[in-house]
Amino acid sequence: MRFLLQFYQQLQALRYAVEEINRSSEILPNATLGFYAYDSCATMRNELQGTLWMLTGLSQEIPNYCCRESPPLSAIIGHSKSSFSMLMAHILGLYRFPQISCFSTSSLLSDRTQFPSFFRTVPSDEFQSRGLAQMVLHFKWTWVGLVASNDDYGFEGLKIMKDEITKGGACVAYTVYIATNQDNKNMPDIVQMIKESTANVIIVFSVDVFLFPLLDEMVNQNVTGKQFVASEGWSVSDILNNFSKILSGTIGFAIQSSNIPGFQEYLNSVNPYNTPGTTWSKMFWEEAFNCSFSQPENQTLNLSKTKKTCTGDENLEHVQNGYNDVSTLRSSYNFYTSVYVTAKALDDLSRCQSLDGALPGAKCSDLTNFGPWQLTHYIKNVRVKLRNGRxxxxxxxxxxxxxxxxxxxxxxxxxxxxxxxVGSYDTLNSSGEIFSLDTSSVWWATSNAEIPLSVCSQICSVGFKKVAKKGEPVCCFQCVPCSQGEITNQTDAIECWSCPWDMWPNSARDRCILKPTEFLSYEDPLGIILAATSTLSSMVPIFIFRLFIHYKSTPIVRANNYSVSCILLVSLSFCFLCALAFIGYPQPEKCLLRQAAFGLVFTLCVSCILAKTVIVVFAFMATKPGSSLKKWTTPRVPYMIITICTFIQLTLCIFWLSISPPFPQYNIEAKPGIIVVECNENSPFAFWCMLGYLGLLATVSFTVAFLARRLPDNFNEAKLITFSMLAFLSVWVYFIPASLSAQGKYTVAMEIFAILTSTWALVFCMFLPKCFIILFRPDMNLRENLMVKTGV
Incomplete structure (x- = not known):
């Protein structure tokens, strides 16, 4: 058995506080405090016996009986272990006898129904568990291992901390409980699991004595690189130096340390002959100076004939050990505080302070005769200002x-x-910051400067979001790029955010940028080519028109209805030019008129061709004897056909523009990341009616021309009309599926291409043969050739 120097220091702290109060004129000026000290040797039987002994006041414990008359027993300070404190508190609570513990931290002791007279100067494990969880979340450790002793201290501490960690979004990789009965047969398996786990942070909620088997096995298996987080039960243990290789960089909580002025000198003034508890003082002396007293009756822990003899005159200032080390007074300061709390409560009781029903008749009690429940009331309401300012x-x-x-x-x-x-956790911090930590001064287990990582999955960078893996904790996830049109500008994002309608993610998908607009402009190479083609093409019908004017007296020009041909040529020139309405920024006026203009001009064009076809048929049919079609061969018939057919299309367009007019719109769905500025026809039905009517005219012209292609004549225009209408219809039939598959400006380009191609088909098929004859075969442009019958 070893004499523990730190426990003896705690006893001296209690003595020092008592003597300091007895000298004070502010607290209990007319009373003298005394104390009893009892060592239970941390055994349950001795603890029960000692509790009853203190209540009885005799060396023999007698339950429910007290023979002590004076001085009264004010309060009991103890025990250190929570399970022992619970045993004491159950007994002392029956009498409402105040009990103040300096060590017991179990959160179970906060239950006032079971422990109505229990107090402590050390915080409950509930605060520590929440604080440790907050520290874990502060360092963004989302994948941690939990280790605890299988007792009340470990169970309760781990339960609260696990809940807090889970609420904060972190996950527990494993939970291990260490046996407290020295049965650690499964320790190699536990350490192997810790070694193989990807969790680099281990939170240990235990006292040092139960943790040693785990640390021994980790040394045996050479487990390194793990960051330990310590509870106050082992964070400041002196025996940790044996495991410095694996515990270097450990960070954790410890009971607050404070300074007691004059305590260093008081400790060094202790002498085995002038100190209460002669047996204990001699045991301490032998331990401190490695000597033994020569008296045969001396029973010390270090009695050995080989050691030097203790004189009692040795100087404690010449040794430095755990007894006179006051650099970090933790538990000893809690003993010091407990004495002051008791003394202040006694002083309040003697002065009748804060009487609110605890004392019958509101009379002050005599300090030599008061009930324990009365002092319990004053301890509940006590407020003590200590030297450290707290x-x-x-x-x-x-x-x-x-x-x-x-x-x-x-x-x-x-x-x-x-x-x-390196920091503090203070629930009463005046600045409002409960948790403060100087990260730059921390030495880490894996690196001196960098905070170690402990995650199940690597951090998702900006532009990615977390997607949980099926069947695994939420901290185990995969990083998935944000969907089209979404961004995230923070790491480990759970969701991505949609960009505004006029914006689009950049390549990294971490911010939204303005979408470029697209339309077929005059600056675009495709727009330039189509505009140039349209303009130049429009000159061809004008050239042919001038050619027809020059040769208007020739048979081939007069035979094909000169006036209708001129109207047709002018309309063909406008057909080429109407393509320009589809190029450039879609202005409201342009959107309103461009399709209608296209439909009307092409209807005029096809109407002219239909008129020419019908006239050809009527002219040949009227030559038969008794034919009633002669009246339809007058010059007014072609103009009637042209007027009626064009008027019908005009009516359709007027209804369309009046009821559901086209308008410009921003199309964000046609091409991802691009705003297509286009004209919305508003009524697809009206548009297809217009185009369908145009197709109907062309089909009628093709059918009539096809039937009239074999009429006898040396120059039958029906053949040319048949080919022109066939080419015209082919172009527009191809345009329908092509326009549906194109997107953005290419839809407009497809329609322009169809306009130019179909117009060129008409120009080529209708006028190229005529121009060839006029220019290169004038011998065929004679009346004799035109009147010759070529077949039946």
């Missing part, structure tokens, strides 16, 4: 404000680990 009080569940130091274990040159405070 104010101590208790919440309704008996817990003090939660304050923790964040400790980082950093390696030193001699192979040991140094505890460095």
């Amino acid at each position: 104010e101590v009080f208790f919440h309704k569940d008996g817990n003090p404000p939660a304050v923790y130091d964040i400790i980082n274990l950093q390696p030193e040159s001699n192979g040991t680990l140094k505890q460095v405070k």
Whole structure:
């Protein structure tokens, strides 16, 4: 058995506080505090016995009986282990006897129905669990392993922390409980699982003694590169230096450390002959100076004939150990605080402070005679201002404000680990920042400067979103690019955001940029070519028109209805020019008139051809004896046909433009990432009616011309009309599926191409033979040749 120096320091802290209060004129000026110290050796039987002994006031414990008359027992400070404190609290709570623990952190002790008189100067594990979870989320560790001892401390701490981690969006890779009965047969399997896991962060909620078997096995299996997160139960243990290789860089919570002025000198003034508890003081002396007292009755832990003899005059200032090290007073400061809390409550009781029903008749109690439930009431409402500037009080569940130091274990040159405070967790921070941490001063397990990663899946960069993998935790995901038209400008995005209608994602899909607009413009090479072709092509009918005027007296020009041919040539020139209405930015006026103009001009053109065809048929049919068609061979008939056919198309267009006029629109669906500026015909039915009527005229002309192609004449124009209408119809039949498959400006280009091609078909088939005869075969342009019959 080893004498633990830090426990003896805690006893001296209690002594120091008592003596300091007894010297004070502010707290209990007319009373003197005393104390009893009892060592249960951390066994349940001794703990139960000691509790009853304190309540009885005798060396023999007698339940439900107290023979102590004076001085009264004010409060009990203890125990350290939560399970032992629960046992004490169940007994002491029956009498509402105040109990203040400096170590017990289990959240179960916050239940006031079971433990009505339990208080503590150390925060509940509930605060620690939430704080550790917050720290894990702060470092963006979303894939962590949890290790805990299989007792109340581990179970309750891990339960709260697991819930908080899950709420924060992180996931638990595994949960392991370490046996507290030294049965660790499965430890190799546990360490192997930890070694193979992709979780690089291990949160351990345990006390140091239960953690050692796990650390031993990790050393045996050479497990390195894991970042440990420690609970206060083992974060400042002196025995961690044995595992510096794997624990270097550990970060965790520790009970807040504070300074007690004058405590260093007080500790060094202790002497085995002038200190209460002579047996303990001699045991401490032998441990501190590695000596032994020579008296045969001395029963010490280090009795050995080979050691030097203790004189009691040795100087504690010449040794440095865990006893007189006051650089980080944690548990000892809680003992110091507990004494002050008790003394302040006694002082309030003696002064009748905050009486609200606890004392019958609102009378002040005599400090030599009061009930334990009365002091419990004052402890509930106590407020103590300590030397470090903090104010101590208790919440309704008996817990003090939660304050923790964040400790980082950093390696030193001699192979040991140094505890460095790198932050704090303070629920009463005046600035409002409960969690503060200086990340730049942290030494990490894997790298001195960079925060280690612990994720199930790598971070999704901007432009990607997370998609969960089937059957795996939400932290295990795959990164999928944002869909078309969506972006995300943050990493690990859950959803992508749609860009506004006039914007489009950039190549990285992390921001929206303005969509380029597309239309068939005069600056576009395709637009330039089509515009030039349209303009130049329109000159050809004009040239033929002038040629016909020059040769208007020749038989071939007069035989084919000179006036209708001139109208046809003018309309063909306009057919070429109407293509220009489809080029350029779609203005409202342009959209309104371009299809109607196209339909009317082409209707005029086809009507002229139909008129010529009908006249040819009537002229030949009227030559038969007794024919009634002679009256239809007058010059007015062609003009009637042209007027009627064109008027019908004009009526259709007027109805279309009046009821459902076309308009310009921004089409964002035709081509992804591009705004197509186009004309919306508004009524597809009206558009196809217009085009269908035009096709009907052309079909009628083709049919009549086809039937009249064999009429006897040396120059029968019906043949030319047949070919021209066949070419015309072929172009527009091809245009329908082509226009449906084209997108954007190419839809407009297809219609322009159809206009130019069909017009060229008419010009070529109708006038090329005539122009050839006029220019190159004038011998055929004679009346004799025209009157010769070529067949029946």
